[in-house]
Amino acid sequence: MARPVGSITRGTTAHNRLRRADRWIAAVHGRLLRAAARPLVVDLGYGASHVTTLELFTRLRRVAPDVEVVGVEIDPARVAAARPYERAGLSFVLGGFELPVARPPVLVRAFNVLRQYGEAEAWHYWEVLRTGLAPGGVLVEGTCSEVGHRAVWVGLDTEGPRTLTFSARFDAFERPSDLADRLPKTLIHRNVPGERIHAFLRDWDHAWAVSAPYGSHGARQRWLAAAETLAASWPVARRPPLGGRARWRLGELTVPWQAVAPPHPAGSPAR
Incomplete structure (x- = not known):
């Protein structure tokens, strides 16, 4: 197997940290997932715990019952720790930006992955991820606070970035x-x-x-x-x-x- 593309992140994660983004993905892209044959979603760089990938799987199954979710991590130890939680439709694999999955995904969620890279590298990896999408597919790339109360993400398709979304708990900011x-x-x-x-x-x-x-x-x-x-x-x-x-x-x-x-x-x- 070729060496995964990318660098290991800190891996910080927590229950419900990505709830805001998951809710948005289900509302905005639920129809896309339901319309796809064998819809595949990749959670790229899920971190030290499988929990946010499992939460994504559970939430998306409510709007697209046949969706398959694959968690991709560049750290072998994290993949090994997550595999006991696999089930039908949910799996974990070793990899990086090259997206080592069986078929092009309809959607990729990549949160808190690009923070450690420079601006030019971030643009480059956007291009890499977009070219790996299925036709009509989308990339949701963003960053959130440690507990997920403040988050910002970009929605991209195969042509480039399309939207910028801000999301916050009302008690998590002053302005x-x-x-x-x-x-x-x-x-x-x-x-x-x-x-x-x-x-x-x-x-x-x-x-x-x-x-x-x-x-x-x-x-x-x-x-x-x-x-x-x-x-x-x-x-x-x-x-x-x-x-x-x-x-x-x-x-x-x-x-x-x-x-x-x-x-x-x-x-x-x-x-």
């Missing part, structure tokens, strides 16, 4: 720009004046500030009001499955990638 520390590697160093992502977060903070009176009814109502205000000047998703009040009430907000994309990204052309 929306606190989520900047969870931006993907392709954006986190771009949160400086003159970059689109900086302007977006600045305007979101402003919308949050002017929506303060709604806070008397709870942080959720303030988030809803801020989303409406922000949507007046930014192309915030306002309709299901990506947006609208049903998603906003969960502490989510999605914008098109193009709205925040760096004009001259390192290692890749802007899309």
Whole structure:
């Protein structure tokens, strides 16, 4: 077997750490999984415990009963520790960005994997993962806090990045720009004046500030009001499955990638 592509991560994980992303995947891509023949999902870099892969499998089975999930890890010890938890439709294999699975996956979830890489490397591995997808497949790549209360992820298809989603518990931040520390590697160093992502977060903070009176009814109502205000000047998703009040009430907000994309990204052309 060829050496897996990539480097071993810290492996930090916890129960329900990726619940927010899983919920979004099920809502946004459930139809894609149901429409696919023998749908395969890869959980790339699941870490020191099998638990988040098992949770992904359980949640996706509710919306696509025949989905198969494969956890891919570059550390042999982690794979060995996870294999006792295999069951029909759930397996664990040794590998990395090369995705050593039997057929192209319909969906790849890669969380907290690219944090240790440089921006150019992150763009490169996006390309590697996208080319390994099945036709019409998607990649969900992101980062979350240690307990999963703050998360940001990018939705990509075989052509490139399409969406950027922010998700947070309402008690996990003081202002929306606190989520900047969870931006993907392709954006986190771009949160400086003159970059689109900086302007977006600045305007979101402003919308949050002017929506303060709604806070008397709870942080959720303030988030809803801020989303409406922000949507007046930014192309915030306002309709299901990506947006609208049903998603906003969960502490989510999605914008098109193009709205925040760096004009001259390192290692890749802007899309």
